[in-house]
Amino acid sequence: MxxxxxxxxxxxxxxxxxxxxxxxxxxxxxxGWRLHSIIPLSTTTGGTTNLKLIFEKETH
Incomplete structure (x- = not known):
């Protein structure tokens, strides 16, 4: 998990x-986190407004 x-x-x-x-x-x-994804978030005009970084770590 x-x-x-x-x-x-x-x-x-x-x-x-x-x-x-x-x-x-x-x-x-x-x-102990591993970078899973980087998602550029954009406006309706196509410009990037934010980046979302997603990290994951295995639970024990």
């Missing part, structure tokens, strides 16, 4: 993440 953690990263008005996604991934990895 697995548990999942979801992290949203907002983008600035240039479309760049406001937080460093690599730092977030490394922080979660130190706690």
């Amino acid at each position: 697995y548990e999942y953690e979801f992290v949203n990263i907002e983008n600035d008005w240039h479309g760049k993440p406001k937080e460093n996604e690599e730092d977030i991934i490394k922080t979660y990895a130190k706690d």
Whole structure:
């Protein structure tokens, strides 16, 4: 069985993440989480507004 953690990263008005996604991934990895997916969330105009990072960890 697995548990999942979801992290949203907002983008600035240039479309760049406001937080460093690599730092977030490394922080979660130190706690035993594995990056499962990164999903770009977009507006109706096609611009990316946020990134959703999905982490998973096996439960015991």
